[in-house]
Amino acid sequence: MAFSVTGDKENVNMVFTTWEIGMDIQHENIRVVAVQRQRQGWQLRHWWQLPLPEGTFSNGLVMNTEALTKALVDWRKELPLRHQIRISFPGSRTLQRPVPAPDKRLSEPAREAYIASATARQLQMTSAQLCWDYLPSQDVADPHLIVAARQTDVAALLKSLAAIRLYPTTLTPGASALPTLISPCRLEKCQYLVHQEQGHWLWASTEPVPRWGWSDTNVAPTIFDLCQQLKTEPGLVALSHAPSSPVSADILSLDAWQAFSRLQPPLPRNGAEFTVAIALAIGRVFS
Numbered sequence: 001m002a003f004s005v006t007g008d009k010e011n012v013n014m015v016f017t018t019w020e021i022g023m024d025i026q027h028e029n030i031r032v033v034a035v036q037r038q039r040q041g042w043q044l045r046h047w048w049q050l051p052l053p054e055g056t057f058s059n060g061l062v063m064n065t066e067a068l069t070k071a072l073v074d075w076r077k078e079l080p081l082r083h084q085i086r087i088s089f090p091g092s093r094t095l096q097r098p099v100p101a102p103d104k105r106l107s108e109p110a111r112e113a114y115i116a117s118a119t120a121r122q123l124q125m126t127s128a129q130l131c132w133d134y135l136p137s138q139d140v141a142d143p144h145l146i147v148a149a150r151q152t153d154v155a156a157l158l159k160s161l162a163a164i165r166l167y168p169t170t171l172t173p174g175a176s177a178l179p180t181l182i183s184p185c186r187l188e189k190c191q192y193l194v195h196q197e198q199g200h201w202l203w204a205s206t207e208p209v210p211r212w213g214w215s216d217t218n219v220a221p222t223i224f225d226l227c228q229q230l231k232t233e234p235g236l237v238a239l240s241h242a243p244s245s246p247v248s249a250d251i252l253s254l255d256a257w258q259a260f261s262r263l264q265p266p267l268p269r270n271g272a273e274f275t276v277a278i279a280l281a282i283g284r285v286f287s
Contacts, residue, residue, distance in 0.1 A: 122146075184259035
């Protein structure tokens, strides 16, 4: 699922020349990974970790636009002309709601209008106040799942990025990008991929139609509490820790860097901090 999609369409000649970039914005810093698709697989081109002053973000919202643009302006000059960038959007600012399927006899514009209206009613907002997308759900009764964010939240971030001529291909909840790691990291036997940040968990299932979400560590303090919440066993979970800490012997390690066929040292000291950035960079976000 992604907001502000301008498309991932590339012609054959661009596949090997365009930098694909994933950017994961956190309160304390910005993690960025640039890759290129080669015949042998994904090649790492560059990684960056850009510090942010305290107070730049609060609860996922941009509070200091000047600080954000200052952190990115010099980095922006390093990008080649041909690039596509996918940026994480905070899960805590994202809403998910199931909606009934529209009449199949409706045209696509009419179906979208129905879904937008149904979503707005559920959230007690107008359609104009929302950025939204919909995707298939595993729920037979409500086969569409709406994923939405407030238009003001999205617009504020896009405005800050546009000030330094940075125009993302997508803004997407970080958790929804995790399934792109399943195949390249050989994690098909897991039930869930989980990434831990300061204060929250991101998780996604490995089902053909992945489920994904965000959980506060106040509600699920440990990975074992999260497993109970997800109704799964620890042995069926692959985990990465952005706060550097050992992974329990009962749980598989999620190493997103295994997705690359070629790496260029030096690599970051705590590579797990880049899990979401890598997931965003290496391919289309699951939607």
